[in-house]
Amino acid sequence: MANCFHGLKSFGAQAPYRWIRSQCLSSLSILGGVYAAPETNRLVASGQTRGMRTNSTAGVEIKRLPFSRVSQRDLAFFEKALPGRTITDPDVLASSNVDWLKSVRGSSELLLRPQTTEDVSQILRYCNERRLAVNPQGGNTGLVGGSVPVFDEIILSTSLMNRVLHFDQVSGIxxxxxxxxxxxxxxxxxxxxxxxxxxxxAKGSCQIGGNVATNAGGLRLLRHGSLRGTVLGLEVVLADGKVLNCLTSLRKDNTGYDLKQLFIGSEGTLGVITAVSILCPRKPKAVNVAFLGCSSFQQLLKTFHCCRGMLGEILSAFEFLDGACMRLLEKHLKLNNPIRESPFYIVIETAGSNASHDEEKLHHFLQEVMTLSLVTDGTVATEDAKIKALWALRERITEGLxxxxxxxxxxxxxxxxxxxxLVEDMREHLGDKAKNVVGYGHVGDGNLHLNITSHSRDPDxxxxxxxxxxxWTAGCRGSISAEHGLGLKKRNYIHYSKPPEAVALMGDIKRMLDPHGILNPYKTLPDSC
Amino acid sequence: MANCFHGLKSFGAQAPYRWIRSQCLSSLSILGGVYAAPETNRLVASGQTRGMRTNSTAGVEIKRLPFSRVSQRDLAFFEKALPGRTITDPDVLASSNVDWLKSVRGSSELLLRPQTTEDVSQILRYCNERRLAVNPQGGNTGLVGGSVPVFDEIILSTSLMNRVLHFDQVSGIxxxxxxxxxxxxxxxxxxxxxxxxxxxxAKGSCQIGGNVATNAGGLRLLRHGSLRGTVLGLEVVLADGKVLNCLTSLRKDNTGYDLKQLFIGSEGTLGVITAVSILCPRKPKAVNVAFLGCSSFQQLLKTFHCCRGMLGEILSAFEFLDGACMRLLEKHLKLNNPIRESPFYIVIETAGSNASHDEEKLHHFLQEVMTLSLVTDGTVATEDAKIKALWALRERITEGLxxxxxxxxxxxxxxxxxxxxLVEDMREHLGDKAKNVVGYGHVGDGNLHLNITSHSRDPDxxxxxxxxxxxWTAGCRGSISAEHGLGLKKRNYIHYSKPPEAVALMGDIKRMLDPHGILNPYKTLPDSC
Structure with a gap:
């Protein structure tokens, strides 16, 4: 199986750390914890952090909370409980301690690899009693530092819990x-x-448990809705080791509060998801992808409006990238722009049950937007290889950046x-301070990925x-994290999107479910909680 | 505006109570609280229950919890806070004290009609301090006794909170x-x-706040998913009067725990929903309804399978009723069966953006199922009046019953x-004890409405x-309440669908959000919580 993260090959345990300084450190100013120190291009080794109690970077300080440290006795317990799956080898631990962006690094000395729910239950029960902090980790592809330890938290990896338990051919569950x-x-x-x-x-590496724990969005949300609707059941191990079995496979269930919703999007801070029941849509019989150019964002919005009306139920994605993104793809990844140069590009995907109907709808739509001059140029793909090539222009932007x-x-x-x-205002606001200010994202969901590059880390x-x-976002009642979550990096900005009463209630929920705070500490909730 | 409840005209404040005994009392055995005593055909009047501390019916006893009683001083407070909207007139209170099925009746002596969120906040803050129990009430169309008081709870009606605050023509929010x-x-x-x-x-009477509070399902769930996906934001007043403003209008927001989910489906036991933000789909350009007959449920399931494949993205409803339902419709409501008599009937609705495409898909599908002899007879409607007539055969079954x-x-x-x-097993199990055992419901959602009639209330x-x-349901890992909720009637059966750990956690959540238990007591949570 391909091991791709966001279109990039994984570096695995032997990550070329030299690569970090020049290309991968991101948003360091808001990072705390133990991380790659770019000034020295040296990753802080685990052993060096044993005595570390606080870490201060770019004005943000995180203090290690008074959790216990892993003792020889603890190790002996885990080795007995998970023989061969209790990892202390620093080489193996290295890749689990650092996030995909190489922007956050913990100093955990213990990685546990449970295979069963009972294993997870046993681990958490023990850690809760011993006040040992735990960092649940799936595919470790998150972008906000939520999936790696900040200090010496025990890493609980779900990688060996990779069995399909059941598939219902009738319902698609x-x-x-x-x-x-x-x-x-x-x-x-x-x-x-x-x-x-x-x-x-990130599909080549990310795990379904992590997807659910972070309420991942992605490219099909426009059509199939969020995981809050498609996830039908969850099995979760709570902080004290109790197993909460809400793994039903029913489309409808109104017996009491829908507890699984608490764990969807809580980034491992309220419980460890051990199993998922999810509703899969039928595979569409026909898929088409159109790649179009627009002369202004206003025209792009009009195209979106027209598209929703004319493609209706077969529209499965409406994504955009700006001209600056295209230039990065051409320059750094040598990808070819299949159409004339434009200030904006759109990727439209249709998915339906009747190829000729879909093609006819798409044809009428394209005719309409060309006639109205909403779209200046375009190309359509119906074959799998060509579809993938067009999608690459949208999916590989992160890599280009x-x-x-x-x-x-x-x-x-x-x-x-x-x-x-927001992209235009930011461009004007920053002037020549930035190298590039680019915008792309999910138009259909109102979700912008704004990225700003500079030659090197630049506090100014x-x-x-x-x-x-x-x-700016709060001024429009927007969200400062549409789909990436808060993790370590964004948690202290939560008040730009949530009122104090909501943040306080989140803290109450955390204390109710995890009174000793052992689950993924320093994540999601702000310091004020 | 038509004032229909489940296809029936509302009785309003002057309900003909005589009607109750013969037709409307339902599931009395599991009812507690103060209700219509069928033996005497007399509704217990409010005044008579002042001293009542317990109520025992068919072996189920509910004890009034030690809430305060409304004093003259309380009344004076409310009259000052809500002048003209503090109702003590017994005639007006009568209809708010009884549920639509006339199966549960409370004895509240006070009905409050707030107009604003601030009104609701003021009411709850006061009630919480005074330990006065509150029964939030929307359109009072629920089927499980969740929307009426059990004893003398103050009724907080949202009926005057009926303003549209905003509609976004671009997004449909x-x-x-x-x-x-x-x-x-x-x-x-x-x-x-x-x-x-x-x-x-129940659309003619039910309110959006009540729909969200009960996580109502209904006829469009198959296509548009549950309210957990379409509700984007909520404003909720908590038990202590605090306003939780999560009224965002964003399709995606991953900033912390999704608190609104706690209130969706919690039946007013965790907070009072005061405003809703909801994503509306585009109006389809073409709608078709097919009414088909099948000779067995096995054929019906095969038809469903074929339908999902061939109608795909335009399928918006797949409902069924059995022959026994049709006989009730013909006998009691004088409705005509538009096709040949069959053991099973299907209502299929398509909704799409292109009428000729939809008709072609539907035509191919019908040809296929007729050729395969899955369907024995059928009729299709494309005009609004005929569509309504076909839908009536499904929607008026409750009334027929x-x-x-x-x-x-x-x-x-x-x-x-x-x-x-389940219907067949129940029929066999009951033999001639029952008058009729009928099944209908939402095939697409796996949701059966099983109804059993008898000449009169029958404890045996x-x-x-x-x-x-x-x-039987628990044996198939089903849910004992797919969409109606638990309310008063089903709450003590929750353990058939939820494990003890889940029920215990629900109790913890209730105590966290409503420590004095003033919000809709005796509802949703079982006595053991």
Whole structure:
């Protein structure tokens, strides 16, 4: 199986750390914890952090909470409970301690690899009693530092929990362990004429448990809705080791509070998801992808409006990238622009049950937007290889950005008509401070990925971006994290999107479910909680 | 505006109570609280219950919890806070004290009609301090006794909170107060070329706040998903009067825990929903309804399988009724069966953006199922009046049942291939104890409405039905309440669908959010919580 993260090959345990400084450190200003120190291009080794109690970077300080440290006796317990799956080898631990962006690094000395729910239960029960902090980890493809330890938290990896438990051919309901890799599940259900309701660039590595824990969005949300609707059941191990079995496979169930919703999107801070039941849509019989050029964002919005009306129920994605993104793809990844150069590009996907109907709808739509001059140029693909090539122009932007320099990443939710105004305002606001300011994302969901690159880490640039970007977003009642979550990096900005009463209630929920705070500490909730 | 409840005209404040005994009392065995005493055909008047501390019916006893009673000083406070909207007139209170099925009756002496969120906040803050119990009430169309007081709880009606706050013509996002009637909202958005994502038989009376509080399902769930996906934001007043403003209008927001999910489906026990933001789909350009006959449930399931494949993205409803339902419709409501008599009938609705494509798909599908002899007869409607007439055969079954005698109602979620087996097993199990055992419901959602009628209330029949029906459901890992909720009637059966750890956690959540238990007591949570 391909091991791709967001279109990039994985570096695995032998990550070329030299690569870090020049290309991959991102948003360091808001990072705390133990991380790669770019000044020295040296990753802080685990052993060096044993005595570390606080860490201060770019004005943000995180203090290690008074959890116990792993003792020889603890190790002996885990080795007995998980023989061969209790990892202390520093080489193996290295890749689990650092996130995909290489922007956050913990110093955990212990990685546990449970295979069963009972294993997870046993681990958490013990850790809760011993006050040992735990960092649940899936595919470790998150972008906000939520999936790696900050200090010496025990890493609980779900990678070996990768069994499909059941698939119902009639209803399309899949039940599987949390550690199943999304791409493997996609292949599994596609062989049975269904598709997974979510699709992400990180599918080659990300795990379904992590997808659910972070409420991942992705490319199919416009059509199939969020995981809050498609996830039918969850099995979760609570902080004290109690197993909460809500793994039902029913489309409808109104017996009391829907507890699974608490764990969807809580980033492992309220419980460890061990199994998932999810509703898979039928595999469409026909798929088309159109790649179009627009002369302005206003024209792009009009095209979107027209598209929703004319493609209606077969529209499965409406994504955009700006001209700056295209230039990065051409320059750094040598991808070819298949159409005439434009200020904006659109990727439209249709998926339906009747190829000729879909083609006719698409044809009428394209005729209409060309006649109205909403679209200046375009190309359509119906074959799998060509479809993949067009999608690559949207999916490989993250990769292109990493080659452009140090990247400040923002994942913003806004009313759709406002999403590009933020990019333009930011460009004007930053002037020549930034190397590139680019915008792309999910138009259909009102979700902008705003990325700002510079030649190297630049505190002045950062000070110009933040809190400007958050204030701008809050001014439009937008969300400062549409789909990436808060993790370690964004948690202290939560008040730009949530009122104090909501944040306080989140703290109450955390204390109720995890009174000793052992689950993924320093994540999701702000310091004020 | 039509004032229909589940296809029946409302009786309003002057309900003909004589009607109750013969037709409307349902599932009395599991009712507690103060209710119509069928033996005497006399509703217990409010005044008579002041001293009542417990109520015992058919072996189930409910004890009034030690809440304060409304004093003159309390009344004076409310009259000052809500002048003209603090109701103590017994005639007005009568209809708010009894549920639509006339099966549960409380003895509240005070009805409050807030107009604003601030009004609700002021009421709850006061009630919480004074330990006065509150029964939030929307359109009072629930079927499980969740929307009326059990004893003397203050009724907090959202009926005057009926303003549309905002509608975004681009995104289709509607923001409105909780008391807006669903049918009014439907008309409002349909004039703007959108539809509400839910449709219920009770639409003429039910309110959007109540729909969300009960996580109502209905006829469009198959296509547009549940309210957990379409509700984007909520404003909720907590038990202590604090306003939780999560009224965002964003399709995606991953900033912390999704608190609104706690209140969706919690039946007013965790907070009072005061405003809702909801995503409305585009109004389809073409709608077709097919009414088909099948010779067996096995053929019906094969038809469903074929339908999902061939109608795919335009399928918007797949409902069924059995021959026994049709006989009730013909006998009691004088409705005509438009096709040949069959053991099973299907209602299929398509909704799409291109009339000729949809008709072609539907035509091919019908040809296929007729050729395969899956369907024995059928008719198709494309005009609005004919569509309504076909839908009436499905929507008016509840009404037909009320004319057939005393009805025991069950709302069961099961794997789709099992849904009719329960009806057959129940029929065999009951033999001639029951007058009629009928099944209908939402095939697409695996949701069976099982109804059993008898000439009058019959404890022996009830003892034969329960817990048989719950055990049968639990044996298939089904849900004992697919969409109706638990309310007063089903709450003590929650353990058939939820494990003890889940029920215990629900209790913890209730205590966290409503430590004095003033919000809709005796509802949703079992006595053991």
């Amino acid at each position: 899949l039940t599987c362990q949390a550690g199943c890799v999304l791409e493997n599940l996609s292949s599994y259900v596609e062989e049975r004429d269904f598709i997974m309701p979510l699709d992400l660039g 990493t080659h452009d320099g140090y990247t400040y990443k923002y994942d913003i939710s806004l009313p759709v008509e406002k999403i590009y105004q 640039l950062l000070a110009a971006i933040e809190p400007y970007v958050y204030k | 509607l923001t409105c107060q909780a008391g807006c009637v669903l049918e009014n909202l439907s008309s409002y958005v349909e004039e703007r070329d959108f539809i509400m994502p839910l449709d219920l038989g 009320t004319h057939d005698g005393y009805t025991y109602k069950y709302d069961i979620s099961l794997p789709v291939e099992k849904i009719y087996q 029949l009830l003892a034969a039905i329960e817990p048989y029906v719950y055990k």
